[in-house]
Amino acid sequence: MEKNSWSQTISALKDTVITILIVVSACILGWGAIKSIFSDSTHFEPIQIPQSVIEKGYTPQIFTTRLIDELRIINKAATTTKSRTAISGKAPGEELSKIDSLPTPGGIDIKGLVAAFRDALGIEKKSIGGEITVIGDDKNGRYLVRLRESPSENLLVSGLFQGSIESVIEQIALSLVEKIDPVVAASYYRNHKNPKDTLRMVEAALTNASKADDTFALSQRAQLYVGQKKWSLAKMDLDDLLALDPNSPQGLGVMSYWHNEQDQYNEGLMFAEKQIAAMPTMWQAHFNKADALIGLKRNAEEAYEAGLKLNPSRPFAYLDSSKYFSEIQKNNRAYELLREGVAKFPNSAELHVAYAKVQIERGAKDIAAYHLQRAHEIKPEAQNLQLLSDLLPPNDPFFNSNKAPKK
Numbered sequence: 001m002e003k004n005s006w007s008q009t010i011s012a013l014k015d016t017v018i019t020i021l022i023v024v025s026a027c028i029l030g031w032g033a034i035k036s037i038f039s040d041s042t043h044f045e046p047i048q049i050p051q052s053v054i055e056k057g058y059t060p061q062i063f064t065t066r067l068i069d070e071l072r073i074i075n076k077a078a079t080t081t082k083s084r085t086a087i088s089g090k091a092p093g094e095e096l097s098k099i100d101s102l103p104t105p106g107g108i109d110i111k112g113l114v115a116a117f118r119d120a121l122g123i124e125k126k127s128i129g130g131e132i133t134v135i136g137d138d139k140n141g142r143y144l145v146r147l148r149e150s151p152s153e154n155l156l157v158s159g160l161f162q163g164s165i166e167s168v169i170e171q172i173a174l175s176l177v178e179k180i181d182p183v184v185a186a187s188y189y190r191n192h193k194n195p196k197d198t199l200r201m202v203e204a205a206l207t208n209a210s211k212a213d214d215t216f217a218l219s220q221r222a223q224l225y226v227g228q229k230k231w232s233l234a235k236m237d238l239d240d241l242l243a244l245d246p247n248s249p250q251g252l253g254v255m256s257y258w259h260n261e262q263d264q265y266n267e268g269l270m271f272a273e274k275q276i277a278a279m280p281t282m283w284q285a286h287f288n289k290a291d292a293l294i295g296l297k298r299n300a301e302e303a304y305e306a307g308l309k310l311n312p313s314r315p316f317a318y319l320d321s322s323k324y325f326s327e328i329q330k331n332n333r334a335y336e337l338l339r340e341g342v343a344k345f346p347n348s349a350e351l352h353v354a355y356a357k358v359q360i361e362r363g364a365k366d367i368a369a370y371h372l373q374r375a376h377e378i379k380p381e382a383q384n385l386q387l388l389s390d391l392l393p394p395n396d397p398f399f400n401s402n403k404a405p406k407k
């Protein structure tokens with residue numbers, strides 16, 4: 001009797017647990033559906049691709065997922081999307097961040113249910129889709145690409161692209177970014193030392209319908225001009241920018257940069273302080289302050305540490321701060337920063353080289369050789385191969401690959 005009672009208790013518990021799980025799952029599913037109904041994110045539909053591309057292992061889902069990956073990479077690489085928020089209007093990268101993954105296939109037709117609710121409520125859902133066709137011989141790698149945004153049927157990409165499938169995906173992604181957010185494209189091109197396309201995208205941002213883009217676009221062009229030492233052109237853009245928004249952290253930051261680059265460090269410090277006040281969470285503001293303090297021969301340790309706590313999004317932050325800490329004889333901190341930088345930015349040749357030099361000083365030649373090889377693979381034209389030649393034995397496989405001169 002006791003045995004039957006225990007079995008009944010266990011069975012009742014199982015039924016209760018199953019019921020709870022069903023209720024919780026329904027709540028989660030329902031909440032997800034509600035969020036999906038009112039979300040303003042943009043979905044990608046699987047892009048139609050030719051059979052010859054499918055035969056290379058790229059299904060429509062894989063191709064589209066890779067395209068979304070590239071959009072996110074470009075958005076991340078454009079520094080204007082990092083730790084920056086528009087005082088009014090949308091921030092650069094906001095529309096790109098709303099691009100969601102592919103619709104979830106299979107299971108309950110939640111997609112159809114959500115679509116029905118949207119139709120009933122008069123809510124339009126944005127999506128991007130389109131097709132790719134081969135032009136000429138498959139071996140030429142020439143593709144006609146057309147991508148549209150629905151329901152507006154706005155043509156986002158229409159053109160010929162040539163190269164490997166991965167290269168074409170990268171080109172399509174950049175074309176999409178140019179159309180969706182020219183400020184992000186301008187920042188991307190500027191960081192990749194492409195002034196011609198930077199200026200083209202700045203003009204696109206300044207002449208589009210979004211006034212919120214103007215301050216960010218002027219900031220990008222001013223930074224480009226400062227890098228080219230075109231001081232008067234940069235100043236005109238900065239004056240226009242700060243007239244639009246006197247508290248723009250971007251404008252204040254570039255103004256600090258403009259002064260620091262001309263050895264006007266008191267003014268550079270003043271604008272850096274204003275930038276910090278406008279947006280204390282912007283790591284670049286603290287690095288601008290550090291630059292000004294160094295120029296004034298004052299201690300910049302606190303400014304660098306404040307910026308480093310904010311998770312810098314560019315390799316130079318770790319290079320510059322490490323160099324400073326080395327100069328003030330805080331070698332352990334300098335070493336830590338290079339190690340952190342290499343881990344965070346594994347594709348920065350400059351960080352690999354700097355870290356390798358420190359490892360040589362520490363006597364760790366095998367570690368140094370590895371990082372010099374990585375640097376050479378990333379940016380072969382910019383590396384000191386003599387350092388690597390001194391570290392590796394003559395019969396090392398690296399020298400048999402024709403990547404470096406034999407001894």
